Amino acid sequence: MVRVRFAPSPTGYLHIGSARTFIFNWLYARHNRGAMILRIDDTDLERNTQQSLDSIFDGLNWLALGWDELYRQSERVELHRRTAQAILDKGLAYRDFTPAAASPEEKFTSGEGAWLFNSGMRDLSRAESDRRAAAGEPFVLRFRVPRDVAVNITFNDAVYGAQSKSTADVEDFALLRSSGLPTYHMASCADDIELRISQIIRGQDHLTNTFKHILIFKALDVEPPQFAHLPLLIAPDGAKLSKRKHGPVVSVTTYRDAGFVPHAFINFLSLLGWSPKNDREVMSRDELVEAFSFEGINRSNAVVNFSEDDPFDPKAVWLNAETIRRMPHDELAEALLPFARCAGFEVEPCKMRRVTPLIQERIKLLRDVTTVADFFFVKQLPPYDSADLIPQKGDRAMALAVLRRAREILAGVEFNHAELETRLRAGADELNVKAGQMFQPIRVAVCGRKSAPPLFETLEVLGRETCLERIDRAIQMLQ
RNA sequence: GGCGCUAUCGUCUAACGGUUAGGACGGAGCCCUCUCAAGGCUCAAAUACGGGUUCGAUUCCCGUUAGCGCUACCA
Numbered sequence: 315m316v317r318v319r320f321a322p323s324p325t326g327y328l329h330i331g332s333a334r335t336f337i338f339n340w341l342y343a344r345h346n347r348g349a350m351i352l353r354i355d356d357t358d359l360e361r362n363t364q365q366s367l368d369s370i371f372d373g374l375n376w377l378a379l380g381w382d383e384l385y386r387q388s389e390r391v392e393l394h395r396r397t398a399q400a401i402l403d404k405g406l407a408y409r410d411f412t413p414a415a416a417s418p419e420e421k422f423t424s425g426e427g428a429w430l431f432n433s434g435m436r437d438l439s440r441a442e443s444d445r446r447a448a449a450g451e452p453f454v455l456r457f458r459v460p461r462d463v464a465v466n467i468t469f470n471d472a473v474y475g476a477q478s479k480s481t482a483d484v485e486d487f488a489l490l491r492s493s494g495l496p497t498y499h500m501a502s503c504a505d506d507i508e509l510r511i512s513q514i515i516r517g518q519d520h521l522t523n524t525f526k527h528i529l530i531f532k533a534l535d536v537e538p539p540q541f542a543h544l545p546l547l548i549a550p551d552g553a554k555l556s557k558r559k560h561g562p563v564v565s566v567t568t569y570r571d572a573g574f575v576p577h578a579f580i581n582f583l584s585l586l587g588w589s590p591k592n593d594r595e596v597m598s599r600d601e602l603v604e605a606f607s608f609e610g611i612n613r614s615n616a617v618v619n620f621s622e623d624d625p626f627d628p629k630a631v632w633l634n635a636e637t638i639r640r641m642p643h644d645e646l647a648e649a650l651l652p653f654a655r656c657a658g659f660e661v662e663p664c665k666m667r668r669v670t671p672l673i674q675e676r677i678k679l680l681r682d683v684t685t686v687a688d689f690f691f692v693k694q695l696p697p698y699d700s701a702d703l704i705p706q707k708g709d710r711a712m713a714l715a716v717l718r719r720a721r722e723i724l725a726g727v728e729f730n731h732a733e734l735e736t737r738l739r740a741g742a743d744e745l746n747v748k749a750g751q752m753f754q755p756i757r758v759a760v761c762g763r764k765s766a767p768p769l770f771e772t773l774e775v776l777g778r779e780t781c782l783e784r785i786d787r788a789i790q791m792l793q
Numbered sequence: 794g795g796c797g798c799u800a801u802c803g804u805c806u807a808a809c810g811g812u813u814a815g816g817a818c819g820g821a822g823c824c825c826u827c828u829c830a831a832g833g834c835u836c837a838a839a840u841a842c843g844g845g846u847u848c849g850a851u852u853c854c855c856g857u858u859a860g861c862g863c864u865a866c867c868a
Contacts (some may be wrong), residue, residue, distance in 0.1 A: 321868090490866085520868090591807065593806090614861095
Protein backbone atom coordinates (compact mmCIF):
# COMPACT_ATOMS: atom_id res chain seq x y z
CA MET A 315 0.00 0.00 0.00
CA VAL A 316 1.43 3.33 -1.06
CA ARG A 317 1.21 5.93 1.68
CA VAL A 318 2.82 9.32 1.13
CA ARG A 319 2.76 12.50 3.15
CA PHE A 320 3.14 16.22 2.71
CA ALA A 321 4.51 17.74 5.90
CA PRO A 322 4.59 21.53 5.94
CA SER A 323 5.62 23.48 9.02
CA PRO A 324 3.39 26.46 9.78
CA THR A 325 6.22 28.96 10.08
CA GLY A 326 5.50 30.93 6.92
CA TYR A 327 2.79 31.02 4.30
CA LEU A 328 2.41 28.21 1.77
CA HIS A 329 4.83 28.98 -1.02
CA ILE A 330 4.91 27.53 -4.48
CA GLY A 331 7.79 25.15 -3.78
CA SER A 332 5.76 23.56 -0.99
CA ALA A 333 2.71 23.48 -3.23
CA ARG A 334 4.68 21.58 -5.82
CA THR A 335 5.87 19.07 -3.22
CA PHE A 336 2.24 18.57 -2.23
CA ILE A 337 1.24 18.11 -5.88
CA PHE A 338 3.97 15.55 -6.60
CA ASN A 339 2.99 13.58 -3.51
CA TRP A 340 -0.66 13.74 -4.51
CA LEU A 341 0.09 12.68 -8.08
CA TYR A 342 2.17 9.75 -6.87
CA ALA A 343 -0.53 8.68 -4.42
CA ARG A 344 -3.30 8.84 -7.00
CA HIS A 345 -1.22 7.16 -9.69
CA ASN A 346 -0.66 4.25 -7.33
CA ARG A 347 -4.10 4.32 -5.73
CA GLY A 348 -2.46 5.02 -2.41
CA ALA A 349 -3.17 7.37 0.47
CA MET A 350 -2.23 11.05 0.63
CA ILE A 351 -1.50 12.20 4.14
CA LEU A 352 -1.28 15.79 5.29
CA ARG A 353 0.83 16.17 8.39
CA ILE A 354 1.38 19.53 10.00
CA ASP A 355 4.93 19.57 11.31
CA ASP A 356 4.39 22.03 14.12
CA THR A 357 6.98 20.99 16.68
CA ASP A 358 8.62 24.40 16.79
CA LEU A 359 6.18 26.12 19.12
CA GLU A 360 8.00 29.45 19.06
CA ARG A 361 7.85 29.90 15.31
CA ASN A 362 4.39 28.53 14.59
CA THR A 363 1.69 31.03 13.77
CA GLN A 364 -2.03 30.62 13.24
CA GLN A 365 -1.77 32.92 10.27
CA SER A 366 0.70 30.59 8.64
CA LEU A 367 -1.50 27.59 9.34
CA ASP A 368 -4.43 29.40 7.75
CA SER A 369 -2.28 30.23 4.74
CA ILE A 370 -1.41 26.56 4.26
CA PHE A 371 -5.04 25.47 4.35
CA ASP A 372 -6.10 28.42 2.18
CA GLY A 373 -3.62 27.42 -0.49
CA LEU A 374 -4.29 23.70 -0.26
CA ASN A 375 -8.05 24.13 -0.32
CA TRP A 376 -7.76 26.34 -3.37
CA LEU A 377 -5.80 23.61 -5.16
CA ALA A 378 -8.75 21.37 -4.34
CA LEU A 379 -6.78 18.15 -4.66
CA GLY A 380 -7.67 16.97 -1.18
CA TRP A 381 -6.01 14.49 1.17
CA ASP A 382 -7.03 11.29 2.89
CA GLU A 383 -5.70 11.70 6.42
CA LEU A 384 -4.68 14.67 8.54
CA TYR A 385 -2.34 14.79 11.55
CA ARG A 386 -0.66 17.39 13.69
CA GLN A 387 2.71 16.61 15.17
CA SER A 388 2.03 18.75 18.22
CA GLU A 389 -0.63 16.19 19.20
CA ARG A 390 1.79 13.31 18.88
CA VAL A 391 4.59 14.40 21.18
CA GLU A 392 4.11 11.38 23.43
CA LEU A 393 4.94 9.09 20.54
CA HIS A 394 8.02 11.14 19.70
CA ARG A 395 9.27 11.06 23.29
CA ARG A 396 8.63 7.37 23.61
CA THR A 397 10.55 6.71 20.42
CA ALA A 398 13.46 8.87 21.56
CA GLN A 399 13.47 7.01 24.88
CA ALA A 400 13.69 3.72 23.01
CA ILE A 401 16.80 4.94 21.24
CA LEU A 402 18.31 6.11 24.52
CA ASP A 403 17.54 2.75 26.14
CA LYS A 404 19.40 0.99 23.38
CA GLY A 405 22.43 3.13 24.15
CA LEU A 406 22.21 4.75 20.73
CA ALA A 407 21.57 8.20 22.14
CA TYR A 408 22.95 10.17 25.08
CA ARG A 409 22.14 13.23 27.13
CA ASP A 410 24.12 16.37 26.44
CA PHE A 411 24.03 18.81 29.36
CA THR A 412 25.98 21.53 27.56
CA PRO A 413 24.11 24.85 27.41
CA ALA A 414 22.91 25.87 23.95
CA ALA A 415 25.52 27.45 21.72
CA ALA A 416 25.18 31.20 21.40
CA SER A 417 25.66 31.15 17.65
CA PRO A 418 25.81 28.45 14.97
CA GLU A 419 29.30 29.57 13.93
CA GLU A 420 30.58 28.91 17.42
CA LYS A 421 30.44 25.18 16.80
CA PHE A 422 32.83 24.62 13.97
CA THR A 423 35.20 27.46 14.77
CA SER A 424 36.00 25.91 18.11
CA GLY A 425 38.42 23.36 16.71
CA GLU A 426 39.07 20.37 14.51
CA GLY A 427 36.08 18.00 14.55
CA ALA A 428 34.59 19.77 17.53
CA TRP A 429 31.32 20.30 15.69
CA LEU A 430 30.74 16.54 15.48
CA PHE A 431 30.22 15.91 19.20
CA ASN A 432 31.29 16.81 22.69
CA SER A 433 33.25 13.83 23.97
CA GLY A 434 32.77 14.80 27.60
CA MET A 435 29.03 14.44 27.23
CA ARG A 436 29.09 11.53 24.83
CA ASP A 437 31.18 9.48 27.21
CA LEU A 438 29.24 10.28 30.35
CA SER A 439 28.25 7.08 32.14
CA ARG A 440 24.60 6.15 32.07
CA ALA A 441 24.43 6.27 35.86
CA GLU A 442 25.91 9.77 35.93
CA SER A 443 23.64 10.87 33.12
CA ASP A 444 20.54 9.47 34.87
CA ARG A 445 21.54 11.14 38.13
CA ARG A 446 21.95 14.59 36.55
CA ALA A 447 18.72 14.23 34.61
CA ALA A 448 16.88 13.18 37.74
CA ALA A 449 18.29 16.22 39.51
CA GLY A 450 16.48 18.32 36.93
CA GLU A 451 19.48 19.49 34.94
CA PRO A 452 18.38 20.39 31.38
CA PHE A 453 19.80 18.42 28.48
CA VAL A 454 19.37 17.69 24.81
CA LEU A 455 19.18 14.10 23.72
CA ARG A 456 21.67 13.41 20.94
CA PHE A 457 21.99 10.53 18.56
CA ARG A 458 25.18 8.57 19.16
CA VAL A 459 26.60 8.42 15.63
CA PRO A 460 29.08 5.48 15.38
CA ARG A 461 32.65 6.75 15.87
CA ASP A 462 34.87 3.66 16.32
CA VAL A 463 35.16 3.19 12.59
CA ALA A 464 33.78 5.42 9.89
CA VAL A 465 31.08 3.56 8.01
CA ASN A 466 29.14 4.65 5.01
CA ILE A 467 25.45 5.31 5.35
CA THR A 468 23.78 4.53 2.07
CA PHE A 469 20.39 4.64 0.44
CA ASN A 470 19.03 4.63 -3.04
CA ASP A 471 17.12 7.77 -3.91
CA ALA A 472 14.39 7.31 -6.50
CA VAL A 473 15.48 10.53 -8.17
CA TYR A 474 19.14 11.08 -7.31
CA GLY A 475 20.23 7.44 -7.35
CA ALA A 476 22.76 5.81 -5.00
CA GLN A 477 23.69 8.07 -2.10
CA SER A 478 26.42 7.57 0.43
CA LYS A 479 27.95 9.54 3.26
CA SER A 480 30.50 8.66 5.87
CA THR A 481 29.46 8.71 9.52
CA ALA A 482 32.65 10.74 10.03
CA ASP A 483 30.81 13.61 8.34
CA VAL A 484 27.65 13.38 10.42
CA GLU A 485 27.45 15.19 13.74
CA ASP A 486 25.69 13.89 16.82
CA PHE A 487 22.41 15.57 15.97
CA ALA A 488 19.68 16.36 18.49
CA LEU A 489 16.60 14.18 18.97
CA LEU A 490 15.02 15.96 21.92
CA ARG A 491 15.45 19.59 22.95
CA SER A 492 16.05 20.70 26.51
CA SER A 493 12.35 21.59 26.61
CA GLY A 494 11.59 17.92 26.11
CA LEU A 495 10.05 18.54 22.72
CA PRO A 496 11.28 16.55 19.74
CA THR A 497 13.37 18.02 16.97
CA TYR A 498 12.26 17.77 13.38
CA HIS A 499 14.40 14.70 12.76
CA MET A 500 12.93 12.79 15.68
CA ALA A 501 9.32 13.77 15.14
CA SER A 502 9.47 13.23 11.43
CA CYS A 503 10.96 9.75 11.60
CA ALA A 504 8.77 8.60 14.49
CA ASP A 505 5.68 9.70 12.59
CA ASP A 506 6.81 8.29 9.28
CA ILE A 507 7.19 4.93 11.00
CA GLU A 508 3.94 5.09 12.91
CA LEU A 509 1.96 6.31 9.90
CA ARG A 510 3.54 3.58 7.77
CA ILE A 511 4.78 6.01 5.15
CA SER A 512 6.04 4.05 2.15
CA GLN A 513 7.59 6.86 0.09
CA ILE A 514 9.00 10.12 1.33
CA ILE A 515 8.76 12.69 -1.44
CA ARG A 516 10.24 16.02 -0.37
CA GLY A 517 12.55 18.83 -1.40
CA GLN A 518 16.21 18.22 -2.16
CA ASP A 519 17.12 20.41 0.80
CA HIS A 520 16.46 17.25 2.82
CA LEU A 521 18.77 15.04 0.80
CA THR A 522 21.65 15.24 3.29
CA ASN A 523 19.27 15.07 6.26
CA THR A 524 18.25 11.68 4.98
CA PHE A 525 21.47 10.11 6.24
CA LYS A 526 20.47 11.10 9.76
CA HIS A 527 17.02 9.71 9.20
CA ILE A 528 18.44 6.40 7.98
CA LEU A 529 20.41 6.25 11.21
CA ILE A 530 17.21 6.74 13.21
CA PHE A 531 15.25 4.12 11.27
CA LYS A 532 18.07 1.62 11.68
CA ALA A 533 18.36 2.38 15.39
CA LEU A 534 14.69 1.47 15.70
CA ASP A 535 15.13 -1.68 13.60
CA VAL A 536 12.79 -0.33 10.96
CA GLU A 537 13.37 -0.64 7.24
CA PRO A 538 13.52 2.95 5.91
CA PRO A 539 10.87 3.96 3.38
CA GLN A 540 11.80 4.79 -0.18
CA PHE A 541 13.08 8.32 -0.67
CA ALA A 542 12.46 10.57 -3.65
CA HIS A 543 13.97 14.04 -3.44
CA LEU A 544 12.77 16.82 -5.66
CA PRO A 545 14.93 19.50 -7.29
CA LEU A 546 14.34 22.88 -5.70
CA LEU A 547 12.38 25.76 -7.16
CA ILE A 548 14.54 28.86 -7.31
CA ALA A 549 14.20 32.52 -8.25
CA PRO A 550 15.66 33.98 -11.48
CA ASP A 551 18.62 35.26 -9.45
CA GLY A 552 19.44 31.70 -8.44
CA ALA A 553 18.48 32.21 -4.82
CA LYS A 554 15.86 30.11 -3.18
CA LEU A 555 12.39 31.59 -3.11
CA SER A 556 11.80 33.71 -0.06
CA LYS A 557 9.18 36.16 1.03
CA ARG A 558 11.70 38.68 2.25
CA LYS A 559 13.64 38.79 -0.99
CA HIS A 560 11.01 38.07 -3.63
CA GLY A 561 7.81 39.29 -2.06
CA PRO A 562 4.32 37.85 -2.47
CA VAL A 563 5.09 36.32 -5.89
CA VAL A 564 6.11 33.13 -4.12
CA SER A 565 2.86 32.73 -2.20
CA VAL A 566 0.18 30.41 -3.53
CA THR A 567 -2.60 32.80 -2.54
CA THR A 568 -1.09 35.47 -4.77
CA TYR A 569 -1.75 33.25 -7.78
CA ARG A 570 -5.26 32.55 -6.56
CA ASP A 571 -6.02 36.24 -6.08
CA ALA A 572 -4.64 37.17 -9.49
CA GLY A 573 -7.06 34.83 -11.18
CA PHE A 574 -5.18 31.65 -11.86
CA VAL A 575 -7.41 28.64 -12.37
CA PRO A 576 -6.33 26.01 -9.81
CA HIS A 577 -5.73 23.35 -12.41
CA ALA A 578 -3.59 25.64 -14.57
CA PHE A 579 -1.43 26.35 -11.54
CA ILE A 580 -1.15 22.62 -10.83
CA ASN A 581 -0.31 21.96 -14.46
CA PHE A 582 2.42 24.61 -14.38
CA LEU A 583 3.97 23.36 -11.16
CA SER A 584 3.88 19.75 -12.27
CA LEU A 585 6.09 20.71 -15.22
CA LEU A 586 8.73 22.25 -13.00
CA GLY A 587 11.22 19.48 -12.35
CA TRP A 588 9.17 16.77 -13.98
CA SER A 589 8.41 15.86 -17.56
CA PRO A 590 6.15 13.26 -19.16
CA LYS A 591 8.89 13.07 -21.84
CA ASN A 592 6.51 13.14 -24.77
CA ASP A 593 6.30 16.91 -25.31
CA ARG A 594 2.88 17.06 -23.68
CA GLU A 595 2.35 20.23 -21.69
CA VAL A 596 -1.31 21.11 -21.42
CA MET A 597 -2.60 18.14 -19.47
CA SER A 598 -5.75 17.36 -17.56
CA ARG A 599 -5.66 16.19 -13.98
CA ASP A 600 -6.27 12.60 -15.05
CA GLU A 601 -3.55 12.79 -17.65
CA LEU A 602 -1.09 14.05 -15.07
CA VAL A 603 -2.01 11.25 -12.67
CA GLU A 604 -1.66 8.70 -15.44
CA ALA A 605 1.73 10.00 -16.64
CA PHE A 606 3.38 10.71 -13.31
CA SER A 607 6.38 8.66 -12.25
CA PHE A 608 9.68 9.14 -10.44
CA GLU A 609 11.56 8.44 -13.70
CA GLY A 610 10.30 11.73 -15.13
CA ILE A 611 11.70 13.80 -12.27
CA ASN A 612 14.98 15.50 -13.01
CA ARG A 613 17.81 16.55 -10.76
CA SER A 614 18.62 20.18 -11.38
CA ASN A 615 16.87 23.10 -9.75
CA ALA A 616 14.17 24.86 -11.75
CA VAL A 617 13.79 28.62 -12.06
CA VAL A 618 10.38 30.18 -11.55
CA ASN A 619 10.73 32.88 -14.15
CA PHE A 620 9.14 35.97 -12.68
CA SER A 621 10.46 39.52 -12.92
CA GLU A 622 9.71 42.91 -11.45
CA ASP A 623 7.38 44.01 -14.24
CA ASP A 624 5.98 40.53 -14.72
CA PRO A 625 5.23 38.91 -11.37
CA PHE A 626 4.17 35.60 -12.90
CA ASP A 627 6.12 33.12 -14.98
CA PRO A 628 4.99 33.69 -18.61
CA LYS A 629 4.51 29.98 -19.04
CA ALA A 630 2.18 29.85 -16.05
CA VAL A 631 0.18 32.68 -17.56
CA TRP A 632 0.06 30.95 -20.94
CA LEU A 633 -1.05 27.70 -19.33
CA ASN A 634 -3.73 29.63 -17.47
CA ALA A 635 -5.01 31.26 -20.67
CA GLU A 636 -4.95 27.86 -22.34
CA THR A 637 -6.95 26.37 -19.46
CA ILE A 638 -9.45 29.23 -19.59
CA ARG A 639 -9.99 28.67 -23.31
CA ARG A 640 -10.83 25.04 -22.68
CA MET A 641 -13.32 25.68 -19.89
CA PRO A 642 -17.05 25.27 -20.49
CA HIS A 643 -18.79 28.67 -20.63
CA ASP A 644 -20.87 28.10 -17.52
CA GLU A 645 -17.90 27.08 -15.46
CA LEU A 646 -15.84 30.05 -16.69
CA ALA A 647 -18.68 32.50 -16.06
CA GLU A 648 -19.00 31.25 -12.52
CA ALA A 649 -15.27 31.63 -11.93
CA LEU A 650 -15.31 35.15 -13.39
CA LEU A 651 -18.20 36.47 -11.33
CA PRO A 652 -16.39 36.96 -8.01
CA PHE A 653 -13.59 38.86 -9.73
CA ALA A 654 -16.02 41.27 -11.38
CA ARG A 655 -18.00 41.80 -8.19
CA CYS A 656 -14.87 42.21 -6.14
CA ALA A 657 -13.87 45.07 -8.46
CA GLY A 658 -17.18 46.77 -7.72
CA PHE A 659 -19.22 45.83 -10.78
CA GLU A 660 -22.83 44.88 -10.24
CA VAL A 661 -23.32 41.94 -12.51
CA GLU A 662 -25.91 39.21 -12.64
CA PRO A 663 -24.90 35.62 -13.42
CA CYS A 664 -26.99 35.59 -16.60
CA LYS A 665 -25.21 38.70 -17.87
CA MET A 666 -21.83 37.16 -17.11
CA ARG A 667 -22.89 34.04 -18.90
CA ARG A 668 -23.54 36.08 -22.07
CA VAL A 669 -20.29 38.05 -21.81
CA THR A 670 -18.12 35.02 -21.15
CA PRO A 671 -17.91 33.61 -24.70
CA LEU A 672 -16.86 37.05 -25.94
CA ILE A 673 -13.89 37.37 -23.63
CA GLN A 674 -12.86 33.74 -23.20
CA GLU A 675 -9.96 33.88 -25.62
CA ARG A 676 -9.08 37.45 -24.70
CA ILE A 677 -8.18 37.00 -21.04
CA LYS A 678 -5.14 35.37 -19.52
CA LEU A 679 -6.06 35.72 -15.86
CA LEU A 680 -9.55 35.63 -14.40
CA ARG A 681 -9.11 39.13 -13.01
CA ASP A 682 -8.67 40.42 -16.58
CA VAL A 683 -12.47 40.35 -16.77
CA THR A 684 -12.44 43.68 -14.97
CA THR A 685 -10.37 45.39 -17.66
CA VAL A 686 -11.59 43.54 -20.73
CA ALA A 687 -15.34 43.38 -20.07
CA ASP A 688 -15.93 46.38 -17.81
CA PHE A 689 -17.99 48.25 -20.42
CA PHE A 690 -20.57 45.48 -20.35
CA PHE A 691 -21.18 46.05 -16.67
CA VAL A 692 -21.32 49.83 -16.25
CA LYS A 693 -24.31 52.06 -17.01
CA GLN A 694 -22.21 54.94 -18.21
CA LEU A 695 -18.92 54.60 -20.07
CA PRO A 696 -15.92 56.22 -18.42
CA PRO A 697 -14.52 59.21 -20.36
CA TYR A 698 -12.52 58.41 -23.49
CA ASP A 699 -10.71 60.40 -26.14
CA SER A 700 -13.17 61.46 -28.83
CA ALA A 701 -10.31 61.32 -31.36
CA ASP A 702 -10.56 57.53 -31.07
CA LEU A 703 -13.94 57.78 -32.80
CA ILE A 704 -12.31 58.90 -36.03
CA PRO A 705 -11.59 55.92 -38.31
CA GLN A 706 -8.38 55.08 -40.14
CA LYS A 707 -7.86 57.36 -43.16
CA GLY A 708 -11.03 59.21 -42.21
CA ASP A 709 -11.97 62.43 -40.47
CA ARG A 710 -14.49 63.87 -38.04
CA ALA A 711 -17.11 64.20 -40.74
CA MET A 712 -16.78 60.54 -41.66
CA ALA A 713 -17.08 59.51 -38.02
CA LEU A 714 -20.23 61.57 -37.67
CA ALA A 715 -21.77 60.21 -40.84
CA VAL A 716 -21.00 56.64 -39.75
CA LEU A 717 -22.41 57.12 -36.29
CA ARG A 718 -25.60 58.79 -37.56
CA ARG A 719 -26.17 56.04 -40.08
CA ALA A 720 -25.42 53.39 -37.44
CA ARG A 721 -27.93 54.99 -35.13
CA GLU A 722 -30.63 54.76 -37.75
CA ILE A 723 -29.82 51.15 -38.51
CA LEU A 724 -29.62 50.08 -34.87
CA ALA A 725 -32.88 51.80 -34.05
CA GLY A 726 -34.70 49.52 -36.47
CA VAL A 727 -32.74 46.32 -36.86
CA GLU A 728 -33.47 43.07 -35.08
CA PHE A 729 -30.67 42.67 -32.50
CA ASN A 730 -28.98 39.49 -33.53
CA HIS A 731 -25.55 38.81 -34.95
CA ALA A 732 -26.60 38.01 -38.53
CA GLU A 733 -28.99 40.94 -38.98
CA LEU A 734 -26.59 43.36 -37.35
CA GLU A 735 -23.78 42.28 -39.66
CA THR A 736 -25.70 42.47 -42.96
CA ARG A 737 -27.31 45.79 -42.15
CA LEU A 738 -24.12 47.44 -40.86
CA ARG A 739 -22.06 46.18 -43.81
CA ALA A 740 -24.74 47.49 -46.16
CA GLY A 741 -24.54 50.79 -44.32
CA ALA A 742 -20.82 50.98 -45.03
CA ASP A 743 -21.45 50.43 -48.72
CA GLU A 744 -24.07 53.16 -48.81
CA LEU A 745 -21.71 55.62 -47.18
CA ASN A 746 -18.94 54.41 -49.44
CA VAL A 747 -16.56 53.65 -46.56
CA LYS A 748 -14.64 50.47 -45.81
CA ALA A 749 -16.03 48.00 -43.31
CA GLY A 750 -13.27 48.86 -40.85
CA GLN A 751 -14.03 52.56 -41.17
CA MET A 752 -17.65 51.84 -40.41
CA PHE A 753 -17.02 49.56 -37.45
CA GLN A 754 -14.37 51.46 -35.57
CA PRO A 755 -16.45 54.53 -34.63
CA ILE A 756 -19.27 52.26 -33.53
CA ARG A 757 -16.92 50.11 -31.49
CA VAL A 758 -15.36 53.07 -29.74
CA ALA A 759 -18.78 54.63 -29.16
CA VAL A 760 -20.20 51.54 -27.45
CA CYS A 761 -17.05 50.16 -25.80
CA GLY A 762 -15.12 53.34 -25.10
CA ARG A 763 -11.94 51.93 -26.60
CA LYS A 764 -10.42 50.66 -29.81
CA SER A 765 -9.67 47.11 -28.69
CA ALA A 766 -12.70 45.07 -27.86
CA PRO A 767 -14.45 41.79 -28.62
CA PRO A 768 -16.03 41.33 -32.08
CA LEU A 769 -18.55 44.07 -32.78
CA PHE A 770 -21.82 42.32 -33.62
CA GLU A 771 -21.77 39.95 -30.66
CA THR A 772 -20.87 42.87 -28.47
CA LEU A 773 -23.81 44.96 -29.70
CA GLU A 774 -26.09 42.00 -29.22
CA VAL A 775 -25.10 41.55 -25.58
CA LEU A 776 -25.18 45.26 -24.85
CA GLY A 777 -28.71 45.59 -26.25
CA ARG A 778 -30.38 48.25 -28.32
CA GLU A 779 -31.05 50.76 -25.59
CA THR A 780 -27.48 50.95 -24.33
CA CYS A 781 -26.04 51.03 -27.84
CA LEU A 782 -28.24 53.93 -28.92
CA GLU A 783 -27.49 55.90 -25.76
CA ARG A 784 -23.76 55.49 -26.21
CA ILE A 785 -23.87 56.37 -29.89
CA ASP A 786 -25.87 59.52 -29.15
CA ARG A 787 -23.29 60.48 -26.61
CA ALA A 788 -20.47 59.92 -29.13
CA ILE A 789 -22.25 62.04 -31.70
CA GLN A 790 -22.54 64.83 -29.14
CA MET A 791 -18.84 64.59 -28.39
CA LEU A 792 -18.00 65.00 -32.06
CA GLN A 793 -20.28 67.99 -32.61
C1' G B 794 35.86 25.63 6.11
C1' G B 795 33.65 20.29 5.79
C1' C B 796 30.16 17.13 3.36
C1' G B 797 26.51 16.41 -0.42
C1' C B 798 23.88 17.58 -5.04
C1' U B 799 23.59 19.84 -9.90
C1' A B 800 25.19 21.86 -14.93
C1' U B 801 21.27 21.37 -22.88
C1' C B 802 18.33 27.74 -26.27
C1' G B 803 16.68 33.81 -21.86
C1' U B 804 13.13 30.15 -19.07
C1' C B 805 10.73 25.00 -18.55
C1' U B 806 12.47 20.68 -20.83
C1' A B 807 13.46 16.08 -24.75
C1' A B 808 17.30 13.19 -26.82
C1' C B 809 18.16 4.56 -22.63
C1' G B 810 27.00 6.55 -27.20
C1' G B 811 25.38 7.50 -33.64
C1' U B 812 19.59 13.14 -34.44
C1' U B 813 20.44 18.72 -39.44
C1' A B 814 20.48 18.45 -30.71
C1' G B 815 13.50 18.01 -30.65
C1' G B 816 9.18 20.48 -28.15
C1' A B 817 7.00 24.52 -25.25
C1' C B 818 6.91 29.60 -23.17
C1' G B 819 8.75 34.25 -24.29
C1' G B 820 10.85 37.31 -28.69
C1' A B 821 10.85 38.66 -34.18
C1' G B 822 8.27 38.29 -38.90
C1' C B 823 4.31 36.74 -42.28
C1' C B 824 -0.82 35.01 -43.11
C1' C B 825 -5.97 35.34 -41.50
C1' U B 826 -9.08 39.55 -40.03
C1' C B 827 -14.16 44.88 -38.35
C1' U B 828 -10.17 46.35 -33.71
C1' C B 829 -8.08 43.15 -29.93
C1' A B 830 -7.43 38.26 -29.31
C1' A B 831 -7.36 33.25 -30.90
C1' G B 832 -5.43 30.27 -34.91
C1' G B 833 -1.76 28.88 -38.96
C1' C B 834 3.26 29.31 -40.94
C1' U B 835 8.47 30.95 -40.59
C1' C B 836 12.96 32.75 -38.13
C1' A B 837 16.65 33.70 -34.17
C1' A B 838 18.22 31.04 -29.80
C1' A B 839 21.68 25.77 -26.14
C1' U B 840 25.06 20.89 -24.86
C1' A B 841 29.78 25.74 -18.84
C1' C B 842 35.33 24.80 -19.56
C1' G B 843 39.55 21.25 -19.90
C1' G B 844 41.15 16.40 -20.15
C1' G B 845 40.30 11.29 -20.94
C1' U B 846 37.41 6.30 -22.55
C1' U B 847 35.45 5.12 -27.56
C1' C B 848 35.38 4.21 -34.56
C1' G B 849 32.01 7.93 -32.44
C1' A B 850 30.42 11.65 -26.80
C1' U B 851 24.91 16.16 -24.73
C1' U B 852 25.12 11.12 -22.98
C1' C B 853 30.41 7.35 -19.47
C1' C B 854 34.98 8.76 -16.18
C1' C B 855 38.34 12.61 -13.97
C1' G B 856 39.46 17.65 -13.05
C1' U B 857 38.20 22.98 -13.15
C1' U B 858 34.55 26.59 -12.68
C1' A B 859 29.80 28.06 -11.21
C1' G B 860 25.22 27.45 -8.61
C1' C B 861 22.41 25.23 -4.79
C1' G B 862 21.68 22.41 -0.22
C1' C B 863 23.11 20.57 4.69
C1' U B 864 26.53 21.59 8.47
C1' A B 865 20.84 24.80 14.97
C1' C B 866 18.16 22.55 21.25
C1' C B 867 14.62 25.60 12.59
C1' A B 868 12.04 22.53 9.49
